[in-house]
Amino acid sequence: MTTPIRLLLVDDQELIRLGFRMVLEAEPDFLVVGEAADGHSAIAQVSALQPDLVLMDIRMPGLDGIAATEAIVRDNPLARVLVLTTFDLDEYAFGAIRAGASGFLLKDAQRHEMIAAVRAVHRGDAALAPRITRMLLEHVTSQLGATPAPNAAEPFADPTALLTDRERDVFLEIARGLTNAEIARALYVSESTVKTHVGRVLAKLGARDRIHAVILAHRLGVVDDDALPSGP
Template identity: 45%
Template sequence: MDTEPEPVRIVLVDDDQLVRMALRLIIDGEPDLTVVGEAADGDAAIAVVGKEEPDVVLMDVRMPGRDGLSATEEILARPPAPRVLVLTTFDSDELVLGALRTGALGFVLKDTPPPGILAAVRAVAAGEPALSPAATARLIAAATGPRSPDARRASRDAARRKLAALTEREVQTARAIADGLSNPEIAQRLHISVATVKAHTSGLFAKLAVENRVQIALLVRDADD
């Protein structure tokens, strides 16, 4: 006799109680998702995650006390680590970038319609990135501010060495990701299937030692700098 899979267990982290309440209502209305804990700051988030061992954490980045970036770093360093989906209003690009660099799998805007939030949660729970192409472009722009010539040269050389180890098709995929294209758009540009795009992207994660698409995009931008 088949049994129903266990629902994805989620912890909500946001200092705004109304935001947490709205997210709980959205998530708990789905049979395959359930909220198992809440926290209003980074320290509380670490404690709740340690107690509940959720599958996914929806993490605000700007909170009183310990911020989401520091909390994400510590949470992901402790096994069994959940997957982290960053919550943002986009007034804190640098914090979002930092969270993604520490291994968060994606981000969602707080004003995203419920279907978009649910899709992002499910994607991250499945180990897939949930990154809006338009927002990805903004994050990349925020990350490529003024740097010294020596720093730019060092980043460029390191990025080019990494890209040189890729196949031609993997480089093309990486550049399409840097352009902010979704998987279907990459498939159309390269005349391949979406499944092949996903396979190339998985290969990029392994070969480049990155955790998400923003990290790939940043590396490509560094190589072209």
């Protein structure tokens, strides 16, 4: 039997948590292990319950989702955070990405979109549509400036110098927003091989996750906006 994906729901509105729980628990491989109504409670629940993934609201009373995400990612490196945001992806949501969240989920997302986003983030893909990736890059790249990637290896000025040719190929496809399955098809290798390469790429670049790898790729000029697919 497949081990279920353990989920924590964080939102200050009880009805939203209830709706999400109903959708998620209808899936045989999802298990909602807890709920929280604010950031302080979310941090405590993650520590106590050790969920695989947190669905995190941003605007909450007390401690907001940005500060909570930063604390959760810092203290629980195996936990992934999927941000709940509005349609226009306000600055709070981008702040959560900088704090370590692994993707966006629009609050008005369709059922299949929510399920796909949870599964994507859990398996290590970034839950970012091409349109959202473009907006993210426009918003944060200018703010990142020349600051090195977190934990980037030294003394290399260009962290991509550490990559093998195949890892560089994988890095380019990550930067274009492709999932592991899509990279496997593009490079004619197995998905498990891609997963191994992705792990090595992130480690060598000092990137926390795929989103930060995408930002790094654009900051280094490895790819530009034209390299992104034009899907919705």
